[in-house]
Amino acid sequence: MSTSGRTYRQLDREERRSIAVARQQGLSIRAIARMLRRSPSTISREIKRNAPGPQYSDHFAQQRCVRRRHQARPQPKLHRQGTLWPQVSTLLHLRWSPQQIAGHLRKSHPDCPAQRVSHETIYNAIYAQPRGELRKELIGCLRMARATRWPRSRGTDRHREVADLLSIHVRPPEVQDRLFPGHWEGDLIKGAHGRSAVGTLVERTTRLLMLVKLPHPHPATAAHVLQAFGDKLAGIAQPMRKTLTYDRGSEMARHAQLTQRTGIRVYFCDPHSPWQRGTNENTNGLVRQYLPKGTDLSGYSQEELDAIADQMNGRPRATLGCFTPLEVYGSWLQRLSQPQDAVQ
Numbered sequence: 001m002s003t004s005g006r007t008y009r010q011l012d013r014e015e016r017r018s019i020a021v022a023r024q025q026g027l028s029i030r031a032i033a034r035m036l037r038r039s040p041s042t043i044s045r046e047i048k049r050n051a052p053g054p055q056y057s058d059h060f061a062q063q064r065c066v067r068r069r070h071q072a073r074p075q076p077k078l079h080r081q082g083t084l085w086p087q088v089s090t091l092l093h094l095r096w097s098p099q100q101i102a103g104h105l106r107k108s109h110p111d112c113p114a115q116r117v118s119h120e121t122i123y124n125a126i127y128a129q130p131r132g133e134l135r136k137e138l139i140g141c142l143r144m145a146r147a148t149r150w151p152r153s154r155g156t157d158r159h160r161e162v163a164d165l166l167s168i169h170v171r172p173p174e175v176q177d178r179l180f181p182g183h184w185e186g187d188l189i190k191g192a193h194g195r196s197a198v199g200t201l202v203e204r205t206t207r208l209l210m211l212v213k214l215p216h217p218h219p220a221t222a223a224h225v226l227q228a229f230g231d232k233l234a235g236i237a238q239p240m241r242k243t244l245t246y247d248r249g250s251e252m253a254r255h256a257q258l259t260q261r262t263g264i265r266v267y268f269c270d271p272h273s274p275w276q277r278g279t280n281e282n283t284n285g286l287v288r289q290y291l292p293k294g295t296d297l298s299g300y301s302q303e304e305l306d307a308i309a310d311q312m313n314g315r316p317r318a319t320l321g322c323f324t325p326l327e328v329y330g331s332w333l334q335r336l337s338q339p340q341d342a343v344q
Contacts, residue, residue, distance in 0.1 A: 011038075011046055012278055013062050018318045019043065020058035035318070077117050078125040084115060088122060092141040098122035131170070162253050165268040168245060168276055175243055175267075181205040181332045182242035184264070185280035186229065188251065189287060191297035194218060198297050198305060199229060202283045203240070206329040207320060209283055209312050210236075211305035216298035222253040226261075233262045239336040240329075243267060245277055286312060 011019075015036055022032045029047070033040040050061035078085050084105075091101045098119035109115035126138045175183045183204045188197045197220060199212030212228045214220045220228075233241060244266045246252045255266035269276040290308045291297060313325040320328050 010065075011042070012275070012282070013058070014278065014282055014319055016046070016050075016058035016061050019046065020056055020061075021318060021321070023047075023056045076121075076125070077114070078121060084117060085125075088117070088125075089138075092122075092126075092138060095141060097142070098126075162248055162250065162255065162268060164256065165248070166266065168267050168269050171243065171245065171267045175204065175245070178205045181329070181336075182240045184233075184244045185277045186244050186246045186252075187277065187280050187284060188214070188220075188249065189284050189291065189297075190218065191291075192294050196297040198287075198291065198300065199225070199232075200280060200284055200287060201229070201232065201244075202280045203325075203329065204279050206325050206332060207279065207283070207317055208325040208329040209287070209309045211287070211309045213300065213302040213305055220251055222251055225251040226254040226258055230258055230261045233258075233264055237333055237337070238263070240333065245269065245280075247274070247277065283312075 015038075018036060019032055022035065027035075029043045030040050032038075033043045036043070046061065047056050050064050051057070076082075078088060087105070088101055091104070092098075096104070101122060102117060102119040105116045126135075126142070174180060181203055185202050185204060187200050189200060190197045195217050197214050197218040199214055201210040201212065202208070210232055212232050214228055215224045233244070241262055241264050244258075244264045245268075246255070246266060247269050248271055252258075252266065252268075255268075259265055274281050287308070290311075291300070310326075313329075316322045316324050
């Protein structure tokens with residue numbers, strides 16, 4: 001932490017894209033730093049570290065950043081190339097339960113923690129396998145052989161897990177590439193003392209923002225969120241309703257009904273992974289200019305929230321080539337609304 005009390009935040013994909021555009025326009029490092037509200041040394045280090053040559057590529061820089069992060073993470077105990085996985089896999093195929101395997105390893109290696117693993121870790125390793133024959137084979141070794149794991153507590157849902165969720169890892173690649181619009185990210189921003197909230201919906205390609213009024217007092221129930229988000233999403237044109245990426249908040253527990261009502265498939269991020277909704281997180285920061293932290297959000301009407309969204313959607317964005325989200329969204333909507341033979 002710095003002496004000013006602020007913590008350092010690494011550059012994200014959006015900022016790298018802005019750097020690439022600014023460099024193509026011939027802006028200096030100090031000009032880029034002012035635009036992004038960053039230190040010039042941060043921009044300078046980024047360019048020197050992640051530029052493959054004289055030209056800075058945001059795509060290449062992001063790949064290098066992700067690769068370094070991946071390499072810095074320690075391998076889990078039960079990774080496929082580790083020494084422990086073959087033992088666990090063999091015992092699973094002998095129909096040993098994860099509890100029996102964990103107990104056996106604890107007894108066989110009392111003084112070697114590296115050769116021991118808990119039954120929870122074994123379950124997680126099985127269900128974390130990508131979809132395919134190996135995953136089916138391992139789940140088939142379990143006594144219940146369920147495609148998805150039941151919560152550890154069948155009584156109260158301690159972690160408020162969302163049932164039958166679709167992971168972000170099975171989301172279509174086109175969503176990540178931002179080649180076509182219609183893919184949204186959603187979240188809630190909370191008011192003073194967490195007693196009020198406003199929903200935010202951001203379209204990934206055009207950065208168009210919609211704000212959604214929620215009932216007071218917060219927390220809103222899944223039924224409230226279904227009604228509020230459903231009304232807002234149902235009001236947009238059908239070509240722009242494809243997917244919604246959300247965190248694992250219990251307010252989205254009725255996601256299947258939202259899909260049935262709007263046609264939008266809902267995908268869920270990994271736990272504690274806000275960067276997987278980076279566009280939404282960055283936009284929430286901009287929304288805070290209008291709805292500061294500590295504000296009672298229950299006093300805002302839907303009309304007032306729409307006016308705030310209109311102001312933000314009318315501001316030019318560097319990531320859009322200095323066009324506004326409204327302009328880009330409208331252009332895409334006009335293009336997608338044309339008959340296919342007219343487009344060709």
